[in-house]
Amino acid sequence: MNGAVDLSIFSMIMSGVLLAIPLIVLWYLRTGIIKNLLISTVRMAAQLVLIGFFLEYLFRLNNWLANIGWFIVMICIAVISVVKNSGLKLNHFAKPLLLAFLFSNFFVVIYFNAFISNLDFIFEAKYMIAIGGMILGNSLRANVVGLGDFYKSLRKDEQTYFYKLSLGATKYEALLPFAKKSFMAAINPTIATMATMGIVSLPGMMTGQILGGSVPLVAIKYQIAIMIAILTSTALSIGLSILFTVRSSFHKNGVLKKNIFAGK
Amino acid sequence: MFQFENITKKFSEQFVLENFSFTVSKGDKVIISGKSGIGKTTLFRLLLGFESVDSGAIYFNEQKLDEQTVWDLRRRVAYVSQDLNIGRGKVRLFLQDTLLLKANLHLKNTSETTIKEFFNQFCLNESILEKDIEELSGGEKQRVAIINSLLLQRDIFFLDEITSALDISLKKTVMDYFFQNPNYTVLSVSHDNYLPQDIEVKTINLEKV
Structure with a gap:
């Protein structure tokens, strides 16, 4: 197994850019949940980063x-x-x-x-x-x-x-x-x-x-x-x-x- | 058979039963009356242990009703509820399920003929056995619940407005059936004026106690 291709910083920024589409739609519809969406995105990213480091450590320790x-x-x-x-x-x-x-x-x-x-x-x-x-x-x-x-x-x-x-x-x-x-x-x-x-x-x-x-x-x-x-x-x-x-x-x-x- | 001893219970916002005492002996026919919302149903719920008294005690055959003894009462009393959410599925299965409860297993061989006799007695078409409970009219459900209680072959009945959806001749049939059997002890809530003739009836009027 070679494993999946690693995603570069550029890739991650590009996935962030994709988020602009739902943001524009939500802004246009004035739904008022833009704040929630941003908070959720940040939370998801932060949690996953932390868990990523943690799991890496856990898998190595095994x-x-x-x-x-x-x-x-x-x-x-x-x-x-x-x-x-x-x-x-x-x-x-x-x-x-x-x-x-x-x-x-x-x-x-x-x-x-x-x-x-x-x-x-x-x-x-x-x-x-x-x-x-x-x-x-x-x-x-x-x-x-x-x-x-x-x-x-x-x-x-x-x-x-x-x-x-x-x-x-x-x-x-x-x-x-x-x-x-x-x-x-x-x-x-x-x-x-x-x-x-x-x-x-x-x-x-x-x-x-x-x-x-x-x-x-x-x-x-x-x-x-x-x-x-x-x-x-x-x-x-x-x-x-x-x-x-x-x-x-x-x-x-x-x-x-x-x-x-x-x-x- | 039943003894209410100095019962106090707050039934609703406006109505409180205070220091209520009453005795029901074997074979008694008791009518519980009073305007809607006064707590007639609550009286049954107290007896069946679904609610508890604020003070005082209820005795069933000299035994004080509590969290344990109430299970015995539930196996010896037949309750016909005013609420028509009696269950789901086919009527035949509904009646069967009742007879297959552990407490009623001795009745599991109740014959088809017995069931059909009750259906005839209360003017229900036998085809209803194959219908879903949800399809039945209020009056049909009411009679199915009555038959369900009679199949239990118990001799104490708590009847909560069991004729409210029936026409006058059926009302008579149902009330006579319960009230004219000397072996039956009956506690009945009813808004109807019909009372079987020549039967001695005790009354609890909740507005006057």
Whole structure:
């Protein structure tokens, strides 16, 4: 592998010039989001530069403890992001979600590294951080949809849930229809993406590998494996998140605690 | 069977139930009345443990209702809610799901004939079994919910305005069915004036307690 062509300072300036087009359109439409766009661009650049230096260091060090440690940091940030974006209270959900995410993401990454990539060193930085990041990013998206939907529909359709309890259902029996619906909402986008993959979009991982010098036939093998890994970790994490958070989110009489939602 | 002992509960902004005591014995027929918004439904929610009293206690068969014992009550009472969001999907599956709950497993062999007899009793066409709940009219949903409660073969009923979408002759059929069975203990919220004849009825008027 030769790796992708490095981008010179000139190249980076040229990509900045490209930004002028959306800026002109936004200025013309007087949308008032120019400031946001500029801030986002600067933030993105600064974050990526820092993470670039950090990853370069981490990859060179390639110490299993450091790799695992960084992956745990990534998981923590993902969990915080899930809770914040689904309108739930952090101090209530952090612990059970962290457990669900640690288990599902570690399991899939280690499995991938050990049995699919067939690595001798299963905590190899490149694989652990890159594959782990892709899996984690998708768990995050799925859980924002799924977990948020689960608790919001429970609050909205409380009557239906109560009705089921009044028929003699246990808490879990009464929650099952809600869990099913939220699970589907979380996992359907991944299934839809899989069905159009390669035709509608060339996935990021394949693009990266092809630019990095892999032949397309190697890239697609990885892509197939990673999609299945993503589907698995998505299903596992949303299932476990619901299961683990349900234990502490209800009063003993089966009524949903009202203080688990983040206030305005 | 039920005993309300010095219950205090703030129902709504305007209305507070204060030091309310009442006893319901086996076989009693109780009508709960009072203008809309006063908290008639809340009374059922208190009994079913979906809300709790501010002070006082409710007893069910001499046992104080709390976070634990309320689960037992939910397995012994049949509740027909005023809210018609009873579930989704085909009516047949909806009725089946109820009988497949762990608490109701002893009823899982309820025959098709039993179900159809109830449908005839309450003038529902059998073809409704194959329809989606969402397709049904209010009155049809109401009767499906009533049948669902009867299939549980329990003998205590909490009925929350269960005839509001029914015409007068159906109202009569439904009310007579519950009120004329001496084995049934019935607590019923109703805005309707119809009351089965020759039946002794206790009344809780929330405006006067």
